[in-house]
Amino acid sequence: xxxxxxxxxxxxxxxxxxPASALEEVASCFGAEINxxxxxxxxxxxxxxxxxxxxxxxxxxxxxxxxxxxADEADALAALTTFLVNEFPRCDEALPTVARxxxxxxxxxxxxxxxxxxxxxxxxxxxxxxRLALASGLCVPRHIPTRGATDFAxxxxxxxxxxxxxxxxxxxxxxxxxxxxxxxxIKTHRSIxxxxxxxxxxxxxxxxxxxxxxxxxxxxxxHFTAMLLASxxxxxxxxxxxxxDVCQQLLGQVYGKAAAAAEPQLTEDSIxxxxxxxxxxxxxxDRQRLKxxxxxxxxxxxxxxxxxxxxxVPTLTGVANxxxxxxxxxxxxxxxxxxxxxxxxxxxxxxxYQTEQQRLAERRDRERRFIVPAGRTADGERVEIAANxxxxxxxxxxxxxGAESIGLFRTEMIFFDRDSPPGEEEQFREYCRVLKAAxxxxxxxxxxxxGGDKPLALLNLPAEDNxxxxxxxxxxxxxxxxxxxxxxxxxxxxxxxxxxxxxLPMLTTLEEARWAKRVIAEEQAQCRARQQPFNEQLPVxxxxxxxxxxxxxxxxxxxxxxxxxxxxxxxxxFAAADRTDPRLARFYDPLxxxxxxxxxxxxxxxxxGGKRVGLCGEIGGQPQWLPLLVGLGLDEISAAP
Ligand code: PEP
Ligand code: MG
Numbered sequence: 001x002x003x004x005x006x007x008x009x010x011x012x013x014x015x016x017x018x019p020a021s022a023l024e025e026v027a028s029c030f031g032a033e034i035n036x037x038x039x040x041x042x043x044x045x046x047x048x049x050x051x052x053x054x055x056x057x058x059x060x061x062x063x064x065x066x067x068x069x070x071a072d073e074a075d076a077l078a079a080l081t082t083f084l085v086n087e088f089p090r091c092d093e094a095l096p097t098v099a100r101x102x103x104x105x106x107x108x109x110x111x112x113x114x115x116x117x118x119x120x121x122x123x124x125x126x127x128x129x130x131r132l133a134l135a136s137g138l139c140v141p142r143h144i145p146t147r148g149a150t151d152f153a154x155x156x157x158x159x160x161x162x163x164x165x166x167x168x169x170x171x172x173x174x175x176x177x178x179x180x181x182x183x184x185x186i187k188t189h190r191s192i193x194x195x196x197x198x199x200x201x202x203x204x205x206x207x208x209x210x211x212x213x214x215x216x217x218x219x220x221x222x223h224f225t226a227m228l229l230a231s232x233x234x235x236x237x238x239x240x241x242x243x244x245d246v247c248q249q250l251l252g253q254v255y256g257k258a259a260a261a262a263e264p265q266l267t268e269d270s271i272x273x274x275x276x277x278x279x280x281x282x283x284x285x286d287r288q289r290l291k292x293x294x295x296x297x298x299x300x301x302x303x304x305x306x307x308x309x310x311x312x313v314p315t316l317t318g319v320a321n322x323x324x325x326x327x328x329x330x331x332x333x334x335x336x337x338x339x340x341x342x343x344x345x346x347x348x349x350x351x352x353y354q355t356e357q358q359r360l361a362e363r364r365d366r367e368r369r370f371i372v373p374a375g376r377t378a379d380g381e382r383v384e385i386a387a388n389x390x391x392x393x394x395x396x397x398x399x400x401x402g403a404e405s406i407g408l409f410r411t412e413m414i415f416f417d418r419d420s421p422p423g424e425e426e427q428f429r430e431y432c433r434v435l436k437a438a439x440x441x442x443x444x445x446x447x448x449x450x451g452g453d454k455p456l457a458l459l460n461l462p463a464e465d466n467x468x469x470x471x472x473x474x475x476x477x478x479x480x481x482x483x484x485x486x487x488x489x490x491x492x493x494x495x496x497x498x499x500x501x502x503x504l505p506m507l508t509t510l511e512e513a514r515w516a517k518r519v520i521a522e523e524q525a526q527c528r529a530r531q532q533p534f535n536e537q538l539p540v541x542x543x544x545x546x547x548x549x550x551x552x553x554x555x556x557x558x559x560x561x562x563x564x565x566x567x568x569x570x571x572x573x574f575a576a577a578d579r580t581d582p583r584l585a586r587f588y589d590p591l592x593x594x595x596x597x598x599x600x601x602x603x604x605x606x607x608x609g610g611k612r613v614g615l616c617g618e619i620g621g622q623p624q625w626l627p628l629l630v631g632l633g634l635d636e637i638s639a640a641p
Contacts (some may be wrong), residue, residue: 002035002069003077009063010089013060017242019091020050021191026083028194034071039063047080047199050188051224051243057231069309085336103559107338113257115349120316121296123305127357128314132343133529134328135277135285139264140250144255146215154299155206159215160541162253163202166193166246166309169253191215192246198224213254222246266290271341273319277304283391284412287311292334292441294341306618307413309640310394316341371402383630386444386638388616392430395437398641406443406501407638408564408616411487412454421458421483427490435498442499444564444638445518446543447487449473449505452569453580473506474516481519488523496533501541503564512560514542543616545569550602557609564638565602567617571595571613590619596628603633614638 016082027034027047034047038056045052066079108138149155170190205216251259251561293315305603308315312334333342375385386407387398450456451472464470494498527534545566606613621639
């Protein structure tokens with residue numbers, strides 16, 4: 001006789017992927033067969049399969065039962081009962097999304113036009129128009145055959161090996177994920193990858209249609225996507241994206257780089273929608289055609305958003321239900337000022353946005369009058385206006401927009417999405433490209449800053465509860481000394497080819513600064529010995545982004561040549577509010593008096609020590625904060641172009 005436990009679903013959003021994957025995780029610990037039944041729909045499922053569980057379509061207050069039979073059934077039932085009573089009801093906390101501006105009225109003029117409008121949080125302003133392209137949908141490149149397999153066993157082996165490798169890669173990512181949100185997402189993907197129903201469907205697809213592994217993946221993806229999209233629950237429909245993501249990864253495991261072409265290839269002006277997008281994925285999109293970006297989850301200072309801002313790609317975040325059926329392919333307008341995604345473009349809506357575009361162009365023209373060779377306040381105080389960049393391509397855009405110099409060149413992007421780090425020559429060429437594009441203007445290049453929201457898979461860093469406060473940026477340099485030295489060597493050599501300034505991120509103690517300076521001096525000595533040209537007076541500065549550093553500036557001034565306030569990190573450590581977590585936005589407030597006092601102290605102390613101090617965090621690009629920043633007496637403000 002199987003053991004049984006009856007329960008009523010306590011979850012307001014029903015059993016979507018997250019609660020299902022939590023249940024699956026408990027069930028999978030036991031050998032017993034565990035069957036879940038939703039008595040309202042009459043559907044039953046294997047409780048060790050997330051896809052099967054969500055297929056029972058359990059909603060709030062549905063009456064359900066679990067039947068357990070097998071050798072360890074008593075233990076399994078006890079564990080499942082404890083889970084269902086104590087943890088299950090809490091599995092449904094809403095995923096953090098950026099607060100949506102649902103209350104804000106639509107712009108006058110647009111509200112009457114009956115357009116189909118989705119709201120989000122505007123994080124990069126501007127208006128973009130194009131076809132909606134899903135960044136997560138599965139796409140098998142044409143050169144990979146989907147049918148005509150002759151060796152069934154070989155295809156099964158390929159898929160099984162790839163599934164194991166995929167699960168292992170999710171496990172590895174889980175041990176070093178950057179946030180709870182990312183961790184939840186990876187767990188959901190892992191549940192799908194190890195789902196017995198998912199595997200069974202893959203095998204069945206191989207058997208039925210002489211599919212190749214690629215064909216079986218496409219078939220399985222279509223099967224489960226259809227099931228999820230048919231659900232009445234918006235949360236379940238959204239999970240179609242996760243499924244597609246897993247299938248895409250699986251394809252990559254089987255076919256390696258050959259599957260890479262499956263990333264969205266933008267063939268026309270497009271607005272890309274994605275649950276989330278890594279900086280690397282963003283950089284691989286064709287930026288000529290990328291007219292807008294819609295992300296479900298991303299904080300305003302996440303690196304993908306920083307990149308989007310840098311390339312002036314209008315962006316919304318916090319847009320729910322991205323996988324709503326039928327979005328892809330539709331023409332849309334993204335309004336990054338009002339926070340709107342507008343589809344079903346009627347003639348009236350198009351006219352409205354043509355007028356808006358014109359208004360924006362006129363405003364840009366008016367603003368262009370303020371571009372001056374050297375920034376100065378009306379009463380004559382000098383404030384250098386600089387740009388934050390991540391690639392040499394942006395230099396021209398930045399200078400055209402009025403930058404006098406490059407205040408922060410983030411080097412991490414050169415390292416992303418590759419199997420091995422770039423060598424000295426490659427880095428040297430890249431830094432020279434930036435310096436050449438900048439001509440005789442100063443370029444501040446920051447040494448690598450991995451960790452936090454900039455994980456680098458190839459460093460294989462261990463898991464951390466608070467990665468932003470943890471093992472990142474310059475704290476990694478002693479362990480990865482040769483990587484750091486390679487970068488320093490490339491920078492020292494590049495210093496002969498422009499006005500390079502070297503910036504060290506996340507320093508906390510004077511000892512760290514002295515250690516980094518010693519490495520720089522040693523690499524300079526090597527260059528000298530090899531008779532390679534370099535700037536003997538290379539300025540070395542530090543980012544002030546750890547509050548502890550802000551309280552020792554009198555001593556820092558004796559060690560370093562200049563400072564740049566990294567307000568993104570400084571504020572999160574100072575206010576104990578994760579910069580990527582939209583739920584903490586009210587604490588992550590640069591206007592709070594305590595933070596303004598801290599900034600004031602930094603500027604005063606740096607000047608007392610005779611050193612220049614700039615600011616390169618995102619607040620530098622926010623016009624509403626500029627009066628305060630200028631009033632603080634900063635020597636330089638560096639912002640997205
Ligand atoms: C900062 O922390 O303000 C900063 C500019 O660095 P990043 O955003 O790259 O961490
Ligand atoms: Mg920082």
